[in-house]
Amino acid sequence: MTVRWGTATARGVLATTILGSGMAMLDGSIVNVALPRIGEEFQASVSGLQWILDGYLLALASLILVAGSLGDRYGRRRVFLIGVVWFGVASALCGLAMSTEMLVVTRILQGVGGALLTPGSLAILQSTFAHDDRARAIGAWSGLGGVAAAVGPLLGGLLVQAWSWRLGFLINPPLAVVCLWLARKYVPESRDETMSGRPDVLSSVLGALGLAGITAALVEAPSRGVGSPLVWITALLGVAGLAAFVRLQLRAGDPLVPPALFTDRTFSLANGLTFVVYAALGGVMMLLVLQLQVSLGYSPTAAGVAGLPLTLVMLVLSGRSGALAQKIGPRVQLIVGPLLIAAGMLLMMRIGPGASYLGAVLPAVLVFGLGLATVVAPVTATVLAAAPDEHAGVASGVNNAIARAGGLLAIAVLPAVAGLTGESYSDPAALTAGWRMALLVCAGLAVVGGLLAIGVRNSVLQDEPAAAEGPDLAECLHCAVDSPPTHAHR
Incomplete structure (x- = not known):
């Protein structure tokens, strides 16, 4: 069944995919903001907080490559629906968790649901809309998904502060029910009839x-x-x-991952850049909300609002950044972007007890966001353009899995490197010392990313206009705001 733009079915399909992927985006924002309250209620150690984040990322990074192929083989709507139900049930279990260990297990289950759910969103749009309407549909999905990412930190803070961090998880089951109803009513089933064999x-x-x-x-x-x-x-x-x-x-x-992809130097270097930059990003985003709430005394809502300018910068500049890379080649942006990220991290060293928002937090967040907007769209476009056309889907999946793995390992390693163990994160002095050490490490990782970009082939996008336009706003926001990737399917 082919859907045309402007019809009731088209609006239903868009609403379904936006709501489905939006649940995962909102959840990522809420969990980051809620970490201090979760740690306080469960008397969790640093390793407990690490597992709350890493459990989700572990399931996501492990399954994202195979999840898309499940939809291609067995039905994209079917796998999407399974993902929605799974994510909704796991979210309810997260909201009812009685201990750190239970929350970690339910977060792992939630990551499985996210892996099944999110790749299907874009796959449904690509397979459902008529060819000449796809760009418009994906643009609408991207823009409205960007709005969800923008309001996520604020909504997360309000939910956590209104009652409990549990409300941040319990909001998902009702959304999942609405998403299920929309999907069954409007989304036609589709699959790749040429695929044979079983997923790997x-x-x-x-x-x-x-x-x-x-x-x-x-x-x-x-x-x-x-x-x-x-x-x-x-x-x-x-x-x-x-x-x-x-x-x-x-x-x-x-x-599952064709080794021949990595014989292309640009593909390998761009993925190496992705790994170190998202490792730096994952570590900083985990510790920033802790630093704001524990050391500066911010409420959850204020901590969510404090990071809002980063998302707004991404909203305004990411599309322009992708277009600029198409015109001049990606190398300059892939070098300058990580260096701006490093500069933003160094500015964040001023975020300590007594620091003002306008004088310390806002300038650092703006520079940090400018760096992300400069590098994220071009690096994704570069990865896709460096891969053969027949491997475009898996190349995107590899890049997104590498981004998740970078954040996963950074969250695992960085607190120890920064000297944060046990419950030391609840002590403002200890947290601030660890925060500054972590920023130095993350800034160094970002600089390494910029150095890797020197070897990227600058002409890689010249013959691939679709690749430069494809990873638009949603691709950037899904990755940079620590949510599941957008189109990792084979």
């Missing part, structure tokens, strides 16, 4: 095992000690899982 679930399992083992070792080593049997066992399992994953990709006839 084994690769996803091995990748998940590898990431989980490495993450567990990094998170638990500071509190248990590097000599702990748990740390060593999980580290060995992680290394073995990743090694088996790589070996399987090298030998498989239809690998």
